[in-house]
Amino acid sequence: MQESFFFQAMVFLAAAVCMVPIAKKAGLGAALGYLIAGAFIGPACLHIVDHE
Numbered sequence: 001m002q003e004s005f006f007f008q009a010m011v012f013l014a015a016a017v018c019m020v021p022i023a024k025k026a027g028l029g030a031a032l033g034y035l036i037a038g039a040f041i042g043p044a045c046l047h048i049v050d051h052e
Helices: 006-024 028-041
Strands: none
Touching: 006 028
16 A cells, blocks of 8 residues: 555654653653654554555
8 A cells, every 4th residue: 555655754753752752751762762663653563654
């Protein structure tokens, strides 16, 4: 399925807005929050965004 760039950007932004504060509150740091968010929405877990 071909998804628009805008849709993918909004998914990444929403995941970052949700995961970074959670990671910082857990003492993990913002960079790890971005990595967790990317892994969560990527092909490894929910498969919301595809790399094709």
